[in-house]
Amino acid sequence: MKNSKNTFIIFLLASLLVSSSKAQDAAWISLFNGENFDNFKQLNGKASYEIEGDEIVGISRMGTPNSFLTTRERYSNFILEFEVLIDSSLNSGVQIRSNSTSDYLDGRVHGYQVEIDPSPRAFSGGIYDEGRRGWLYPLARNPKGRTAFRNGEWNAFHIEAIGNSIKTWINGVQCAHLIDGLTAEGFIGLQVHSIGKKEQEGKEIRWRNLRILTENPEQHTWKSDTEVPQLSYLINQLSEWEKAQDWQLLWDGKTMMGWRGATLDHFPESGWQMEDGVLTILATNGEETRGPGDIITDTQFSDFELELEFKITEGANSGIKYFVQAELNKGGGSAIGCEFQILDDVRHPDAKKGMQGNRTVSSLYDLIPAENLSIPGRGKQFKGIGNWNKARILVRGGKVEHWLNNEQVIEYDRWSQLFRALVAHSKYKDWENFGQWKQGHILLQDHGDTVHYRSIKIKEF
Numbered sequence: 001m002k003n004s005k006n007t008f009i010i011f012l013l014a015s016l017l018v019s020s021s022k023a024q025d026a027a028w029i030s031l032f033n034g035e036n037f038d039n040f041k042q043l044n045g046k047a048s049y050e051i052e053g054d055e056i057v058g059i060s061r062m063g064t065p066n067s068f069l070t071t072r073e074r075y076s077n078f079i080l081e082f083e084v085l086i087d088s089s090l091n092s093g094v095q096i097r098s099n100s101t102s103d104y105l106d107g108r109v110h111g112y113q114v115e116i117d118p119s120p121r122a123f124s125g126g127i128y129d130e131g132r133r134g135w136l137y138p139l140a141r142n143p144k145g146r147t148a149f150r151n152g153e154w155n156a157f158h159i160e161a162i163g164n165s166i167k168t169w170i171n172g173v174q175c176a177h178l179i180d181g182l183t184a185e186g187f188i189g190l191q192v193h194s195i196g197k198k199e200q201e202g203k204e205i206r207w208r209n210l211r212i213l214t215e216n217p218e219q220h221t222w223k224s225d226t227e228v229p230q231l232s233y234l235i236n237q238l239s240e241w242e243k244a245q246d247w248q249l250l251w252d253g254k255t256m257m258g259w260r261g262a263t264l265d266h267f268p269e270s271g272w273q274m275e276d277g278v279l280t281i282l283a284t285n286g287e288e289t290r291g292p293g294d295i296i297t298d299t300q301f302s303d304f305e306l307e308l309e310f311k312i313t314e315g316a317n318s319g320i321k322y323f324v325q326a327e328l329n330k331g332g333g334s335a336i337g338c339e340f341q342i343l344d345d346v347r348h349p350d351a352k353k354g355m356q357g358n359r360t361v362s363s364l365y366d367l368i369p370a371e372n373l374s375i376p377g378r379g380k381q382f383k384g385i386g387n388w389n390k391a392r393i394l395v396r397g398g399k400v401e402h403w404l405n406n407e408q409v410i411e412y413d414r415w416s417q418l419f420r421a422l423v424a425h426s427k428y429k430d431w432e433n434f435g436q437w438k439q440g441h442i443l444l445q446d447h448g449d450t451v452h453y454r455s456i457k458i459k460e461f
Contacts, residue, residue: 026220031071031188031210032056043068043100043109047192058192058205060090066130068095068109070189079213079220080159080188084116087203088151092116094207095130095189096161105131111186112136114159114168114176116205117149121375124149125157125168125175129182130191134383137176137231140374140407144227145175154208160221164234167224174225179232179239188212231406236277236455250297250306250442250456253277259295262326262335262443268292271446281318283450291448294335296326296441303461306393306442309454314385315347316449319365322393323440328431334445336428338414338435339365340391340402342451345382362391362404366426367419370402370409381405388454396461 033039034054042049045067048059056069075097086092098111110131117123125145127137139146148170149155158169164181167174190207213220230241236253250258254274256267271292273280284291306322324337341363345351350359357369361382364370372378381404383389392403402410412419414435428434444453 026213027215028211028213031212032207037069039072040069041072043070043107043189045192045194049190049192052206055206055208056190056210058092058190058207060192060195060200060203060205062195062198062201064194066109066194067192068098068100068189070095070098070100070109070187072187074185074187075161075212075214076185077162077214077217078160079217080161080211081157082210083154083156083208084205085154086116086118086205088118089200090195090203090205091119091193092205093128093130093191093193094157094159095187095191096159096166097183097186098130098189099183099186109189111183112161112166112180113191114157116191118151121378122146122149124155125170125173127166127168127176127178132182133387135381135405135407136180136233137178138374138381138406139175141231142175142228144225145170145173148173148175158222160217162218162221167222169222174222174228177224177228177230177241179230179234179241181234234455238457242457242459245459247457247459250308250458251279251453253454258298260298261292262294262296262324262441264293268295277454279444279453279456281444281446281449281451283313283316284446284448291446294321294443294445296324296335296443300439300441301395301458301460302439303396304393305395305459305461306457307390308456309388309390310342311388311452312342312344312385313450315344316342316451317344317348317350317447318342318449318451319443319445319447320391320393321443321445322395323435323437324443325437325440334447335441335443336431336434337440337443338400339445340393341365341370342391342445344385362402362409364400364402364410364412366428367422368410368412370404372407373409373411374407378407380409381407 045064047061047067049069050057093113093115096112100107100109108131113128113130115123115126115128123139126139129136160167164179166178168176232239238247261268319342320340321337324335326335328336343361345360354366362370390405394401398413398415423434
């Protein structure tokens with residue numbers, strides 16, 4: 001027994017030594033030599049960058065766009081670490097896998113940015129797509145991550161970019177877990193954000209201990225926090241994490257499998273187009289009663305999380321309906337169900353109808369107007385006409401949420417007295433038990449306008 005115990009202790013010590021040796025063997029490379037900026041170049045704006053000891057100091061400047069001190073070398077798969085100290089009146093970020101080319105907005109820096117945000121919004125560690133798609137991973141989806149950054153102190157960032165995965169940590173707390181395959185390689189850049197107030201001029205952001213690991217970074221990754229949701233932008237695909245979480249595609253990106261017309265036993269023969277991984281309802285004359293009609297899922301759902309991307313054309317109107325009762329359609333118009341409104345709020349007249357904006361994009365149509373609940377006082381994060389926007393609908397029992405581009409805009413209890421009162425004063429007042437059915441179909445609406453959909457996926461609870 002004694003020999004067995006000694007053998008175990010020796011094995012344990014050997015394992016610890018191997019683990020320690022592995023960490024020490026990581027081939028870290030310093031990005032800053034502490035003497036000059038020979039390995040960097042400045043792009044776009046004219047904010048100042050100076051050297052103080054082993055620190056890079058960015059200094060804000062009025063009248064100039066975002067400035068970037070970028071590495072001359074480009075990187076693909078890596079682990080990046082640094083520390084940052086920022087004046088609380090500024091905003092900043094560190095670009096990764098970013099680029100600047102003459103054929104894209106005259107050289108504007110674009111690509112993934114790991115946010116540095118000392119404001120009350122507290123999105124530090126989130127991932128923003130500079131110069132392109134805007135927020136990809138706002139920390140509205142990860143409240144714990146919003147507590148990681150400490151104002152007035154040095155903060156340690158750890159970033160893993162491997163394959164199509166980007167993960168971030170601040171002070172040991174995981175902030176983001178993004179899956180996106182748009183850009184695989186680019187430079188690293190230190191941003192001094194443009195400013196709009198005179199009192200912000202001359203404020204500083206400081207970086208130190210910038211180092212990168214490019215040799216076998218997958219062998220030195222940190223363990224992910226299982227409470228941090230993964231946000232995936234893969235087109236019509238499920239990530240391995242999503243598969244493990246029991247997500248399923250509602251549309252395979254190619255065929256009509258799983259869908260039919262809301263009043264048909266088959267998919268509409270015309271009017272809905274499937275091309276290049278995009279499902280499109282084609283415009284007719286703007287009247288929903290004369291087009292090919294809505295489409296619904298063959299399956300009905302009760303408790304679920306639904307995500308999809310949509311892109312609208314100018315002046316367009318459509319909607320995502322859930323708890324749809326196709327058999328209750330009385331002929332003419334769209335099938336009945338709760339609706340995540342899809343609308344051009346600026347150009348479509350429906351935006352000014354209803355009450356208090358309850359027919360605008362991402363609203364619970366004709367019942368509850370959408371507003372930014374994640375960051376009160378901030379507008380809805382609609383990315384505009386002709387751009388892909390992400391819709392999310394979460395249903396657990398009576399509790400329902402709408403999310404637009406990963407920020408919450410609607411919350412209600414469909415079994416509550418308040419909900420019943422809203423229905424009683426809406427266009428749905430004549431439908432018995434509206435919105436309180438146990439289950440129903442998912443529906444994409446034909447409203448006579450061209451609207452595009454893709455990456456339609458669902459998880460049942």
